């Protein structure tokens with residue numbers, strides 16, 4: 001098991017956003033999370049790399065486990081975060097760094113890698129996402145699709161066990177969506193474990209090993225794409241799928 | 246005002262001897278004034294600005310830390326400094342502290358007073374600059390495993406610097422001019438030099454105007470430097 005989540009709860013003020021999430025994801029699998037707005041998809045993803053601290057529950061990624069019923073030290077959280085790479089809806093590149101510097105930043109600052117070596121690795125990653133030409137450009141000089149691909153390369157540079165994507169294409173012009181999805185498909189084909197929140201149903205059908213449908217802070221239904229899309233078991237799932245068709 | 250100044254100039258022009266006397270005073274006072282600027286005004290400005298900036302950063306961090314005690318101390322400090330005249334602060338440090346047995350020489354006393362002052366005002370600038378950086382930048386930096394300190398140093402400060410350069414430049418320029426107050430706690434900076442010179446020859450208008458011009462030249466030079474820095478920091482922003 002690559003990821004295992006047990007009894008995860010998260011509350012913002014009075015609002016319970018995650019109400020007991022249990023989840024297991026095997027190494028190399030691509031899991032797509034769908035669900036209506038406000039159902040807690042982003043929050044779940046953010047809990048997986050502890051950008052949001054759960055109130056209760058356990059998360060295990062690879063060999064490391066955090067139990068949020070107990071107090072967790074900062075260092076543990078920092079170490080835990082390095083197991084996952086996060087790709088944000090609005091890219092969140094560092095605007096004062098070039099594409100190459102964005103990708104090198106983690107290895108150099110966090111992993112203390114030598115610059116020359118980090119640069120070489122970063123160039124390889126930029127090549128992988130098709131942006132060698134743009135290495136020395138600043139984010140403002142790149143299109144949304146290019147920025148998002150740099151974002152993916154930046155996350156990959158930390159050599160995470162798992163990649164998390166929160167609606168990676170929903171801020172993009174339609175004609176730029178394909179280039180980002182292509183990079184994600186390539187990653188999946190290489191065997192990367194991925195958790196993807198997306199409204200791109202074609203991507204979900206083609207690439208996902210498993211679909212999770214969330215509603216009101218719970219996982220309502222979970223299954224293979226062909227099963228969940230064609231023959232959903234729950235009324236809420238049917239309703240939601242009808243809405244997005 | 247202008248009319249009077251012009252008629253004053255006119256009178257001088259009529260009187261050849263007086264003109265010569267003024268020219269020689271202007272010339273002979275230039276060197277002491279520039280020395281006052283180079284040995285005291287400028288060092289005082291630079292030293293206090295950097296100490297003040299450091300204080301400001303610490304104060305700003307204390308205020309956004311969410312740690313109640315630090316936050317409270319920072320707020321009291323900023324409020325006290327902003328709520329009292331700079332001159333009163335300088336007098337307390339230089340003339341007041343000796344009553345407690347703490348005697349400080351003029352120059353270090355000025356450094357302390359001005360640094361505390363800059364620290365309080367600039368902390369507001371820096372706090373606002375840090376808060377202006379989107380939360381997503383913190384999250385992106387945390388998500389690649391950075392610690393709080395690393396996020397500040399590598400991601401937040403470089404971007405906050407760009408935002409805060411124009412207001413910090415204002416602080417710096419004000420500081421250059423405010424150092425003239427140090428004359429009142431016996432620092433022989435440029436303005437005190439001007440007072441000393443004028444008190445021997447009674448050409449107040451001439452000597453103080455000369456001092457004013459030197460302040461202006463310094464501030465003008467600063468605005469050129471500011472421009473350079475801004476252009477450099479703006480290179481990654483779309484225009």
Ligand SMILES: Nc1ncnc2c1ncn2[C@@H]1O[C@H](COP(=O)(O)OP(=O)(O)OP(=O)(O)O)[C@@H](O)[C@H]1O
Pocket residue numbers: 012013017035036037038039040041042043044
């Ligand atoms: N930092 C926060 N403070 C308070 N409430 C929050 C916070 N973040 C999220 N919420 C609330 O939690 C609920 C779930 O939000 P979340 O962003 O996880 O939903 P989502 O499934 O990702 O929705 P969407 O499809 O719109 O992105 C929402 O009601 C939201 O308003």
Ligand SMILES: [Mg+2]
Pocket residue numbers: 041042043
């Ligand atoms: Mg969301």
